[in-house]
Amino acid sequence: MTDLESDDAEVMARARQDPAAFSVLFDRHAPELHRYVTRRLGDSLADDIVGETFLVAFRRLGRYDTSHRDARPWLYGIAANLIHKHRRAEVRAYRALARSGVDEVAESYAERVEARVSAGAAHRSLAGALTLLSAEDREVLLMVAWTDFTYEEVGRALGIPVGTVRSRLHRARRKTRAALGGVDPSAVEEKGKARG
Amino acid sequence: MDDLKLLGELRADAPAPDAARLDRLRRRIEVASVPRPVTRRRFWVAPSILAAATAAVGTIALLNGVERPAVSPPVIVETVPVRAEVVLRQAALVAERRRAGDAPRADQWMYRKVVVKQSGQDTPTLQEYWTRYDGAEQAFRENGGRMEGHAIEPDPDDDDLAPREYAAKLARLPTDPDALLAHVKGDRHWKVKAEDDPVGAESADARAFRVLSVYLDQQLPMPPKLEAAIFRAFAKIPGVRVDMGVHDAADRAGIGISYDGGNQRDAEGRLVSRSYVVLDAGTYRYLGRRVDNLQDDILDGEILSRKGTSYASAELARGVVEEPGQVPAQRS
Numbered sequence: 001m002t003d004l005e006s007d008d009a010e011v012m013a014r015a016r017q018d019p020a021a022f023s024v025l026f027d028r029h030a031p032e033l034h035r036y037v038t039r040r041l042g043d044s045l046a047d048d049i050v051g052e053t054f055l056v057a058f059r060r061l062g063r064y065d066t067s068h069r070d071a072r073p074w075l076y077g078i079a080a081n082l083i084h085k086h087r088r089a090e091v092r093a094y095r096a097l098a099r100s101g102v103d104e105v106a107e108s109y110a111e112r113v114e115a116r117v118s119a120g121a122a123h124r125s126l127a128g129a130l131t132l133l134s135a136e137d138r139e140v141l142l143m144v145a146w147t148d149f150t151y152e153e154v155g156r157a158l159g160i161p162v163g164t165v166r167s168r169l170h171r172a173r174r175k176t177r178a179a180l181g182g183v184d185p186s187a188v189e190e191k192g193k194a195r196g
Numbered sequence: 197m198d199d200l201k202l203l204g205e206l207r208a209d210a211p212a213p214d215a216a217r218l219d220r221l222r223r224r225i226e227v228a229s230v231p232r233p234v235t236r237r238r239f240w241v242a243p244s245i246l247a248a249a250t251a252a253v254g255t256i257a258l259l260n261g262v263e264r265p266a267v268s269p270p271v272i273v274e275t276v277p278v279r280a281e282v283v284l285r286q287a288a289l290v291a292e293r294r295r296a297g298d299a300p301r302a303d304q305w306m307y308r309k310v311v312v313k314q315s316g317q318d319t320p321t322l323q324e325y326w327t328r329y330d331g332a333e334q335a336f337r338e339n340g341g342r343m344e345g346h347a348i349e350p351d352p353d354d355d356d357l358a359p360r361e362y363a364a365k366l367a368r369l370p371t372d373p374d375a376l377l378a379h380v381k382g383d384r385h386w387k388v389k390a391e392d393d394p395v396g397a398e399s400a401d402a403r404a405f406r407v408l409s410v411y412l413d414q415q416l417p418m419p420p421k422l423e424a425a426i427f428r429a430f431a432k433i434p435g436v437r438v439d440m441g442v443h444d445a446a447d448r449a450g451i452g453i454s455y456d457g458g459n460q461r462d463a464e465g466r467l468v469s470r471s472y473v474v475l476d477a478g479t480y481r482y483l484g485r486r487v488d489n490l491q492d493d494i495l496d497g498e499i500l501s502r503k504g505t506s507y508a509s510a511e512l513a514r515g516v517v518e519e520p521g522q523v524p525a526q527r528s
Contacts, residue, residue, distance in 0.1 A: 013460050014493065017469070017501065026222055031212040034221075039210040046213070047221055054225045106207050126202055145203040176199040 008071035012064045022061070026054055029075055037079060039146055041086050042093070042108035053079040068156065073149060077157035080139055087135050098128035122180060129179035133172050140165055141172035280438040283451060284431040287480035292424035297417030299363065300516045302330040306359050307524055308415040309513040313445040315489065315505035320445050322512075326520035327415065331358020335520035343521065363416050371421040373428035380407040380429070401433050405455035409473050412482055415514055427480070442472050444484035446510035450474040452486060462491050469493070469501070474510075484510035 006014075008025060015022040030050055038046040056078050057064075057071075064074060083090070097103045101119045119127070130138060143154050144165075151169075155162040213221070300306065305326045313320040326335040335345040348358075357365060370376045381400040408426050412418070430436050435457045442452030452472030460468045471487040487507040515524025 017487070017493070017507075023222060023226065026225060030218060030221065034218075035210050035212040039207045047217070051221055051224050058225070103207070106209070109211055110209075122202055123206055126199065126206060141203070145200055173199055176203065180199055180202065 007069040009064075009066040009069045012061060012071060013066055015058075016061055019058070022054075022058055025057070025071060025075075029072055030054065033072075033075060033079060036076070036146055037083065038109055039105070040083055040142065041090055042105040044108055045086060049079060049082045052082055056082075070153075072147075073153040073157040076143065076147065076149070077159065080143070080158060084135060084139070091131050094127040094130040098124050098131065103127075125179045125181075126176060129176040132175050132179075137168045137172040140168040141176070144169055278438050278440055280436050280453075281431045283438045284427045284436075284453075287451075287475065288424040288427040288431075290480050291427060292420050294420040294423070296420055299417070300329040300359075302328075302360065304329050305335075305517050305520055305522075306415045307513070307515050307517050307522070308511065309523070310484075310509055310511055311445045312509045313507065315501055315507055324523075325415070326517070326522075327359055329359050329516075331360060333520075345520065359414075359416055362414055366411065366414070366416065366419060366422055369411075369422055369425075371419075371425045373425045373432060376408075376422075376425045377404055377429040377432055380404045383407050399457065401435060402455065402457055404429070404433055405436060405457075409453075412473060413485075439472070440477070442474050442486055443508065444474045444486060444510035445508035446484070446512060448474075448483055448510065449477070450483045451477050451480070460493075466491050474508075482511060484508060 006024075008028070011021055011024045015025070033053065034046050034050045037049045041049070053075060057075055060078075064071070068074065093103065093105050097105075097119060101124055103119055130141075133141065139158060140154060143149060143157065144151070147154075149157065151162050151165045155165045158165070160168075305328050308325045308327075310323045310325070311320045312323060322339050324337045328334065331348055333345065333347050335343055337343050370379055381404045383403075408429060411426060412423075430453060433455065436453065436455050439452040439454070441449050443449050452474050454470050454472045456467055456470060462468050468491045469487050469489045472485060474483040474486055475481065476483050485508065489501045489503055489505045492503045493501045513524060517524055
């Protein structure tokens with residue numbers, strides 16, 4: 001971060017006085033958030049959820065805790081609540097992927113559907129495991145896997161203590177590992193770099 | 197097989213949106229969030245700077261009980277800092293002698309007429325709000341133009357209280373200044389706050405000042421004992437300052453109450469702006485708000501507000517009426 005560049009907290013503080021400043025936050029984080037939502041729910045819901053996330057964020061501007069310089073956990077937390085409303089559709093897609101190898105979420109953003117190959121066996125097992133998780137455990141697992149957040153940031157996003165992040169992740173990974181043929185489920189090492 | 201690594205590969209080809217799509221989305225948000233009044237809220241609310249000001253940045257100048265300001269005088273040269281306790285004690289004495297207003301009926305409307313002057317705006321905007329006491333409907337008019345109305349659906353997720361609910365909240369508040377202060381230091385004011393608003397950043401004093409200011413800014417009959425307690429509680433917050441000759445948007449000179457500890461500072465530690473609750477100098481009734489920009493506010497090289505400019509609002513009338521469109525006979 002250079003001196004010339006304001007961090008998110010400064011942008012938020014300014015946006016309280018001048019709503020136009022809020023667009024800086026959008027430009028910074030909307031592309032990656034959009035991609036994350038697309039990955040969770042598919043292309044067709046991403047615009048609505050990202051739009052609503054920023055509107056909610058705008059409405060709650062006054063309550064942003066400016067001691068947190070990076071607004072992403074806060075934004076992803078708002079988005080997680082909106083994604084949660086579509087959890088049945090989300091699980092349905094994992095179930096279909098597990099059964100048929102066809103991922104309707106991936107197809108929603110693929111430019112040439114006919115060119116797609118069906119998912120491998122490991123991904124199908126994994127998708128099956130995702131349907132077995134509670135919504136809370138799945139939320140933690142996917143946020144850990146599909147963002148570069150630390151456990152602390154995941155905790156801030158979801159409004160839960162970091163110990164709860166660890167225990168939910170542990171619970172979730174026990175199931176994903178079992179589905180993949182089992183490693184020692186009690187050994188939860190620190191999160192690896194899992195970027196897509 | 198590492199499950200996290202495998203999961204990282206799942207849908208890893210999900211694309212980020214292209215520029216045109218982002219532009220459309222940005223416009224959608226701008227349209228919904230920027231126009232006045234902020235229509236995304238359940239209630240249209242008169243512009244409220246202090247309601248939003250939560251940032252606690254920089255050091256807190258201990259001005260309460262100090263006769264001279266620690267920072268250089270603001271650009272508004274005619275304001276004079278005075279002993280906060282003396283003025284606030286007097287305000288409390290006057291406020292507690294007021295007669296308590298009658299509670300409106302559920303089907304009556306709270307009327308409020310506000311003028312708002314943005315920095316760089318030549319002519320102020322006149323806004324009128326009618327809100328049914330039970331919160332079921334609201335009407336709004338700007339610059340005497342067309343009336344806009346909307347019904348308000350109850351939404352448990354929303355944090356704007358209906359006037360009746362807010363009155364009940366105010367009625368439950370302690371009227372002992374110490375008890376009130378203790379209460380608001382633990383009150384974030386907003387109902388929805390759980391997951392996205394950790395208690396951390398805002399200091400207890402900044403929060404107390406903000407929340408008490410929001411109470412004063414309600415379009416409701418204020419219980420006199422509570423109003424007095426608010427003034428006495430202000431006097432107990434270190435760093436609360438009082439300036440004389442602070443002008444509201446109607447150019448009425450009043451008393452400005454402010455708390456610098458909750459405001460933004462620039463890289464050199466100078467206060468970027470000071471925001472006031474403005475009270476009538478004789479009756480201590482709420483007049484409006486004022487924000488003086490003491491330094492250029494610069495974001496990414498762009499000046500958002502210039503040193504020497506200001507924002508101000510002024511409440512011109514308020515009262516209880518029978519239907520939207522009606523105005524009270526006199527300031528109540």
